[in-house]
Amino acid sequence: MKLKKNAVNNIICYGIVIVAFIICQAMISNGSMTRSLKGQMVPICVYIVMAVSLNLVVGISGELSLGHAGFMSIGAFSGIIGAAWMRSALGVENETLRLILSMIVGGAFAGIFGVLIGIPVLRLRGDYLAIVTLAFGEIIRNVLNCFYFSLEGNRLHVAFNNPNLPGTILLNGPNGAKDVAKISTFPAGFVLILFTLFVVLNLINSRSGRAIMATRDNRIAAEAMGINVTKYKMMAFVTAAVLAGMAGALYGLNFSTVAASKFKFDTSILVLVFVVLGGIGNIWGSIVAAALLTVLPELLRAFSDYRMLVYAIVLILVMLVTNNPMIRGLVNGLFRRKGASAQAQGGGADE
Amino acid sequence: MGVENVTIDVTEIENGISLEINGDGFAEMIGAKGELLDSLQYLASLVCNKVDREYFRITTDSNGFRERRKKQLEELAAKIANNVKRSGRSSALEPMLTIIANIVIMVALTLFTGRTKMGKAMRAVSEDKGAAELMGINVNRTISVTFAIGSALAAIAGVLLCSAYPTLQPTTGSMPGIKAFTAAVFGGIGSIPGAMIGGLLLGIIEILGKAYISTELGDAIVFAVLIVVLLFKPAGLLGKPISEKV
Numbered sequence: 174m175k176l177k178k179n180a181v182n183n184i185i186c187y188g189i190v191i192v193a194f195i196i197c198q199a200m201i202s203n204g205s206m207t208r209s210l211k212g213q214m215v216p217i218c219v220y221i222v223m224a225v226s227l228n229l230v231v232g233i234s235g236e237l238s239l240g241h242a243g244f245m246s247i248g249a250f251s252g253i254i255g256a257a258w259m260r261s262a263l264g265v266e267n268e269t270l271r272l273i274l275s276m277i278v279g280g281a282f283a284g285i286f287g288v289l290i291g292i293p294v295l296r297l298r299g300d301y302l303a304i305v306t307l308a309f310g311e312i313i314r315n316v317l318n319c320f321y322f323s324l325e326g327n328r329l330h331v332a333f334n335n336p337n338l339p340g341t342i343l344l345n346g347p348n349g350a351k352d353v354a355k356i357s358t359f360p361a362g363f364v365l366i367l368f369t370l371f372v373v374l375n376l377i378n379s380r381s382g383r384a385i386m387a388t389r390d391n392r393i394a395a396e397a398m399g400i401n402v403t404k405y406k407m408m409a410f411v412t413a414a415v416l417a418g419m420a421g422a423l424y425g426l427n428f429s430t431v432a433a434s435k436f437k438f439d440t441s442i443l444v445l446v447f448v449v450l451g452g453i454g455n456i457w458g459s460i461v462a463a464a465l466l467t468v469l470p471e472l473l474r475a476f477s478d479y480r481m482l483v484y485a486i487v488l489i490l491v492m493l494v495t496n497n498p499m500i501r502g503l504v505n506g507l508f509r510r511k512g513a514s515a516q517a518q519g520g521g522a523d524e
Numbered sequence: 525m526g527v528e529n530v531t532i533d534v535t536e537i538e539n540g541i542s543l544e545i546n547g548d549g550f551a552e553m554i555g556a557k558g559e560l561l562d563s564l565q566y567l568a569s570l571v572c573n574k575v576d577r578e579y580f581r582i583t584t585d586s587n588g589f590r591e592r593r594k595k596q597l598e599e600l601a602a603k604i605a606n607n608v609k610r611s612g613r614s615s616a617l618e619p620m621l622t623i624i625a626n627i628v629i630m631v632a633l634t635l636f637t638g639r640t641k642m643g644k645a646m647r648a649v650s651e652d653k654g655a656a657e658l659m660g661i662n663v664n665r666t667i668s669v670t671f672a673i674g675s676a677l678a679a680i681a682g683v684l685l686c687s688a689y690p691t692l693q694p695t696t697g698s699m700p701g702i703k704a705f706t707a708a709v710f711g712g713i714g715s716i717p718g719a720m721i722g723g724l725l726l727g728i729i730e731i732l733g734k735a736y737i738s739t740e741l742g743d744a745i746v747f748a749v750l751i752v753v754l755l756f757k758p759a760g761l762l763g764k765p766i767s768e769k770v
Contacts, residue, residue, distance in 0.1 A: 293755055301754055304709040307702065308747035315744035334740070347740075438702060 179378050186370055186457045193464070194363045201359070209471050217467045218362025219424040222369045224447040224463035225456060226416035229373055231445070232454030233382065234409035235389030236295070237303040239441050240310025244414045245421035246317060246436035247286055248279030252422025253350045253431060254322055254329070255279070257343050260354070262327040268356040275356075275426060276365065276419045283418020286313070287411040295406045310441055317433040318347045349432030350425070357427035365423060366460075369416050373456060376412060385409050450491060540581030543568070558593055561586060622684050629677060630720045636673075637716065646670050650714075678704075703730075703746070710750050712763025722761060726750075 197214065200206040223245060230238045255278035259265045265274070294305050321332040325340025332338050336346060344350050376382050385405045387395040396402055425431045447466055451458030469487065473480045494500060530547035545564070565584040572580045583590075637643035645666045648656040657663050685700060686692055703726065711722025729749055734742035759765040 293751060297754060297758055300713055301709060301758060301760070304706060305751055305754055308706065308750050311702070312744045312747050315741055319740050334738075439698075 182457070183374050183378070186374060186460065187367070189457055189460060190363070190366055190370065197359070210468065213468055213471065214359040215357045215362050215423065215427045217464050218359065218366055219420045219427075220444065220447065220463040220467050221366055221460050222420035222423075223417055223444045224451065224459040225366075225369050225373055226413040226420070227444050228448045228451070228454065228456060228459045229376070229409055229416075230413045231448055232452075233377055233389065234385050234406055236406065236410070237299075238306045238410075238413075239303050239438070239445070240290075240306035240308070240313075241413070241417055241444055242436040242438070242440035243290075243310035243313035244283040244287060244417035245424065245440065246313060246433055248276075248283045248418030248421025249425030249431055249436070250317060250344060250350065250433075251282040251418075252276060252279035253353050253425045254343055255422075256354065256356065256426060257324055258329055261324055262329075268354075269358075269361070272356045272358070272361055272423075272426060276422045279422030279425075280415040280419040283421065284411055284415040287414025288407070290414075291407045291410045295403060295410060307438065307441070310438060314433050314436060320344055321346050347432070347434075349430060349434075351430045353426060353429050353431060355427060355429060357423050362423060365419060369419075370456070372412065372416065376409075377456075381405060381408060446488065450488070450495075537581065537583070539579065540572075540583070542583045542585065545584060545586045558589055561589065622688070625680070625684065626720060626724075629680070630716055633673075633677075634716045642666070642669060706747070706750055709760055710753060712760030714764060715760075715762040718760060718762030725761075 252275040256275040290309050322344035323330045323338035323340045323342045330338045384400045388402045447463040451462030476483045533544040535542045561584050569582045645661045649666050707723040707726045708719045711718030730746045733745035
């Protein structure tokens with residue numbers, strides 16, 4: 174039975190994730206996974222979700238977004254505050270339930286901001302859109318640095334630039350949140366990845382997805398065919414924002430102190446590197462790239478002081494090698510001979 | 525260190541001591557503005573005032589340098605005051621090096637991209653790479669030259685930044701880098717005078733915002749202004765709106 178190209182791509186995506194999860198769970202229960210790697214499991218899941226959601230904006234929708242870490246931070250802080258409030262005000266003690274509800278809260282807030290930001294951003298093109306998303310990311314970080322949240326019994330107190338609040342302080346301005354209950358788990362991350370893949374792959378292979386790709390390939394032709402460009406670009410942008418918010422909530426609930434300075438412009442660029450390295454528009458590529466590049470600093474521990482230098486060199490070498498026309502021809506020839514087609518969805522973005 | 529026969533005479537003054545330093549060639553080492561004397565004074569006062577008690581004053585002098593310097597400064601002040609009285613205009617002591625360098629570089633760069641062959645090649649490559657290659661322009665070389673010029677100018681900016689804020693770390697340039705990108709877009713991509721105006725405006729807005737509105741939200745105010753301007757002028761202040769041919 175010959176499988177269609179889309180089906181093969183989907184199977185590869187889900188397959189990689191499920192196989193990797195089984196292997197990692199086996200290693201963890203076997204005890205053969207190093208402690209540092211175990212601590213990296215949840216961040217790997219988070220960065221995979223971030224990379225896939227950014228790929229939706231950059232690869233499928235064709236817009237360079239440099240402010241993705243802003244949505245992650247909104248998700249993180251709203252998730253943390255939501256979890257703390259649920260525990261003391263609503264009395265929800267079950268950690269898994271709290272985690273799921275916090276992720277939903279984080280995703281919802283990030284989605285709201287995605288809509289608010291998308292309205293001015295998506296009427297610009299190219300470099301200007303990139304700069305405006307960068308600007309929004311920095312504004313979000315700056316403003317979050319000034320917020321003070323505290324919990325007093327059942328009531329939530331909010332203050333701007335005023336550290337004197339009753340009750341237990343949840344969010345302490347520039348110091349961020351501390352004493353966060355660490356309720357994130359690796360299976361929860363895996364479920365989030367599966368949910369993300371479900372949403373993104375179904376969006377791409379649907380009518381709306383094809384409309385989004387049409388606006389990426391030739392905006393004027395798409396408009397001439399009656400596609401509402403703004404609506405579809407917003408669809409991609411807000412979906413990516415919601416997924417980034419959920420990932421952010423998972424990330425925030427994994428550490429006991431979370432400061433807004435963790436979600437700077439550098440984090441946005443880091444996620445963009447995952448996307449570009451994995452192939453713009455290539456979903457399983459960004460999954461693999463995100464996982465590999467997150468563990469790479471740990472693997473390079475042997476180089477001690479020169480770790481980040483070697484990291485950068487490895488990145489440059491990988492980019493040069495995978496974009497070398499000779500090697501590309503070789504790989505494509507191999508796949509063509511085998512009869513299965515493994516071409517990336519985002520082939521049109523190459524030009 | 526090359527200074528022979530150093531003698532230090534200590535005399536007690538009110539609240540502290542006065543050190544009279546003398547040596548061969550020491551007078552030359554001090555320099556016209558006496559910075560070496562000032563630094564020795566500062567270091568000595570740091571050491572003496574480590575203990576928690578009333579401030580212990582230390583003054584250093586060498587061969588009556590302080591007396592001469594005082595007379596020098598008084599004469600300079602009188603001269604400038606006379607200049608102002610005569611011409612009726614205000615007079616500045618040191619030129620504004622940064623602004624002058626700015627204007628010179630901007631004019632040079634505008635002439636370069638507008639008139640020279642390499643500048644025209646750059647503009648051609650940015651507009652249509654394939655057509656430029658067909659016209660015989662070496663695209664790779666042109667792009668490399670563009671990167672080189674951009675990096676050199678960034679280095680000049682780094683030197684000017686460090687002479688204003690003398691701290692230097694490997695990460696000093698990251699925030700100015702983001703602000704530079706923002707300023708270029710603010711002024712309009714493709715327009716060099718626009719970039720200069722964008723940079724000036726952005727700097728002024730940032731400092732005034734930090735001073736009058738809020739220190740923590742300074743960056744946020746700058747970016748908010750950028751977003752508002754881009755909403756009304758999508759191509760930046762002096763940018764040319766790119767029209768697409770179908």
